[in-house]
Amino acid sequence: MKTSAPPSIRVEVVAEFVAAQSNPDEDYYVFAYHITIRNTGEVPARLVSRHWIITDGDGRVREVHGLGVVGEQPRLVPGEVFLYSSGCVLDTPVGTMQGDYLMETDDGEKFDVEIPAFMLATPGVLH
Numbered sequence: 001m002k003t004s005a006p007p008s009i010r011v012e013v014v015a016e017f018v019a020a021q022s023n024p025d026e027d028y029y030v031f032a033y034h035i036t037i038r039n040t041g042e043v044p045a046r047l048v049s050r051h052w053i054i055t056d057g058d059g060r061v062r063e064v065h066g067l068g069v070v071g072e073q074p075r076l077v078p079g080e081v082f083l084y085s086s087g088c089v090l091d092t093p094v095g096t097m098q099g100d101y102l103m104e105t106d107d108g109e110k111f112d113v114e115i116p117a118f119m120l121a122t123p124g125v126l127h
Helices: none
Strands: 009-017 029-039 045-056 061-067 081-090 094-105 110-121
Touching: 009 094, 009 110, 029 094, 029 110, 045 081, 045 110, 081 094
Parallel strands: none
Antiparallel strands: 009 029, 029 081, 045 061, 045 094, 094 110
16 A cells, blocks of 8 residues: 655755866766765664656756666664765756656555755856
C-alpha cells in the first residue's frame, strides 16, 4: 500500500557548478549536488528508489529512475541522517532538478518523499 508522505523524512539539497569538469565552449556543464536525508519521524524507513526530473535552460526535460542512491538503499532509523553526493551534466548553463524518493517502512508501508526543486546554475548566469 502506498500512502502520501508523512512529515517524517526531510530532504535538503545543496548544488554547485563544477568548473574543472565543465567545458562551456562545448555546451558541457557539470553540476554536483549534495543531499541530506533526515528521518525526523518515529519509525525506520528504507530508501527504495529515486525519480529525478531534470530540466535544462532550453526547457528540455529528462527523467531518471533507479533503485536506491549511489548504489545503496539506506535504512534510516529515527534521528538518523544519510548524506550523499552525485552529479548531473547539462547542455545549458542553467537548469533545475526535482523529484522524489520511494521509501518503505519496516512493516511494508510505502510512501513518496518530495525532493524540492533546486537550481543548477553557473556563477553569474542569474542576476
